Amino acid sequence: MTLTDGEKVGYNIGMKNFDLVILGAGPAGLTAGIYAARGGLKCAVIEQNTVGGQASAAAAIENFPGVDVTDGFALCYNMQQQCKALGVEFIFDSVSSLDISSPQKTFVLGDGGEATSRAVIIATGAAHRKLGLEDEDRLCGRGVSYCATCDGALYRGKTVAVVGGGNTAAEEALYLSNLAAKTYLIHRRDALRADDILARRVLSSNVEVVWDSVVAELHGQQNLTQITLKNVKTDVLTSVLVDCVFVAIGQVPNSQLFDVAKDEAGYILTDEQMQTSIDGVYAAGDVRKKSLRQVVTACADGAIAADSAIKALMTKA
Ligand SMILES: Cc1cc2nc3c(=O)[nH]c(=O)nc-3n(C[C@H](O)[C@H](O)[C@H](O)COP(=O)(O)OP(=O)(O)OC[C@H]3O[C@@H](n4cnc5c(N)ncnc54)[C@H](O)[C@@H]3O)c2cc1C
Structure with a gap:
């Protein structure tokens, strides 16, 4: 089994509009999906690989509160099931181009499909050297x-x-x-x-x-x-x-696609609400500048980012 099983991998979505697009289906993106859907947003997660991100490579996660030793794959599988039960749509494709600076955010997918949204959460994580x-x-x-x-x-x-x-x-x-x-x-x-x-x-x-x-x-x-x-x-x-x-020879954030304020290493700068330098654009998890990169902090960021998006979209509705 893979974490894309049961998904329509590689189908062209045509043109679809969402309230919120989440980029990346690691712990940050999946938690954002759970909170956004529970908050009533029509939400899609775009993932270029499989669900789980770096966490799915963790053979034993021993420090996720309230959960006995688990592997990252199982933990993220459960998060994905929660998202799906709440109606979050999963799109397994790469993003070939995007415009996140305008109020309407646009994402052109690798297969030519297109998604638009009123807000975006960047949860694309990082890679260890x-x-x-x-x-x-x-x-x-x-x-x-x-x-x-x-x-x-x-x-x-x-x-x-x-x-x-x-x-x-x-x-x-x-x-x-x-x-x-x-x-x-x-x-x-x-x-x-x-x-x-x-x-x-x-x-x-x-x-x-x-x-x-x-x-x-x-x-x-x-x-x-x-x-x-x-x-x-x-x-x-x-x-x-x-x-x-x-x-411990360094980590590279997956932030190259995004024209937002970053630190010298490429980590995205946010405030406590996960707001980036662009209106309607939030960042969560390992991709942002922070002091502790863990599953639990990625999940926390995802929850806060989704909550911020919900509140911002409510005031704009
Ligand atoms: C081997 C290993 C063991 C670990 N063990 C633990 C542990 O025991 N406990 C713990 O708390 N933490 C652990 N961590 C750290 C933890 O996995 C990370 O802190 C956490 O996964 C970060 O979550 P994230 O959602 O921010 O990013 P990630 O998990 O990196 O997920 C990002 C996702 O975004 C996708 N993506 C990237 N670019 C794009 C794009 N352009 N478009 C669409 N999708 C994109 C990626 O494919 C990926 O799925 C471990 C990490 C590793 C590598």
């Missing part, structure tokens, strides 16, 4: 992670390595050093790029920094067991036994 190693995808969720907040607790008392040298890598290494028996920080340069205060905290902690090194290979059948490090100055290879590698 990968190491680009052969076994990385196979071992994702089995000892390769992109999020210490998500998976750190699974490695309590174990040996972990964080890859990177910026603020995120430093924060993740410090976070993990409170849980793991041993934490390495692998950095390809001879000084951390993290802010001075964070860098000093790392250097005075029990984190062992491995300088001038990159991860050259990942090893393990079922789960990651070992990594090979390469010193970029000497080319010397070293094997290290680890239970998990946390990759």
Whole structure:
């Protein structure tokens, strides 16, 4: 089963008008759909891939309040069912062009269909930069992670390595050093790029920094067991036994399509109501500038964005 099962994937919608179009069917977009439909809006979710976004890659979600350990796929499947029961329409297609600056928002789809709406929620998420190693995808969720907040607790008392040298890598290494028996920080340069205060905290902690090194290979059948490090100055290879590698070399927001105010990294700027710099355009979830990118915060953003859209459209009706 996939999360597009039972959907009319690839059919041309022709020309359809909605109150609200939500771009992206990750946790933020799906929650926005639930709230918007319950608020009486005629609403469509446009998803270029399958439902679930990054969350569907999470083998075990342990930190969604009130839900025992679940996988991201199951959690998002349930969210999609809630949306469908409320009448939210799902359109599985890419957006080839759009105009979101006018009061009537227009979305031209890959197959030539067209959707219009009075408001839009951008919930297109973000993608973690990968190491680009052969076994990385196979071992994702089995000892390769992109999020210490998500998976750190699974490695309590174990040996972990964080890859990177910026603020995120430093924060993740410090976070993990409170849980793991041993934490390495692998950095390809001879000084951390993290802010001075964070860098000093790392250097005075029990984190062992491995300088001038990159991860050259990942090893393990079922789960990651070992990594090979390469010193970029000497080319010397070293094997290290680890239970998990946390990759913290950056994230790219999926915001390129949208001509709204963003920060220097491309994250969309919003106020507390999820309003962007353009009237009737809201952003929710990992695509926006925020301090914690998690399923629960994506859902919260989606709920707030939908509530803002409902209130704005009510005053304009
Ligand atoms: C491996 C992994 C494990 C994780 N584990 C946890 C965990 O245990 N707990 C936790 O809380 N968080 C976890 N996270 C983080 C969590 O998954 C994200 O914070 C959350 O999914 C963000 O939700 P979102 O809806 O904002 O974006 P996303 O989940 O990124 O969804 C965005 C959606 O938008 C779609 N999209 C992108 N561009 C377009 C476009 N132009 N048109 C239409 N659709 C588009 C994408 O295909 C995607 O489906 C994990 C992340 C990863 C990668």
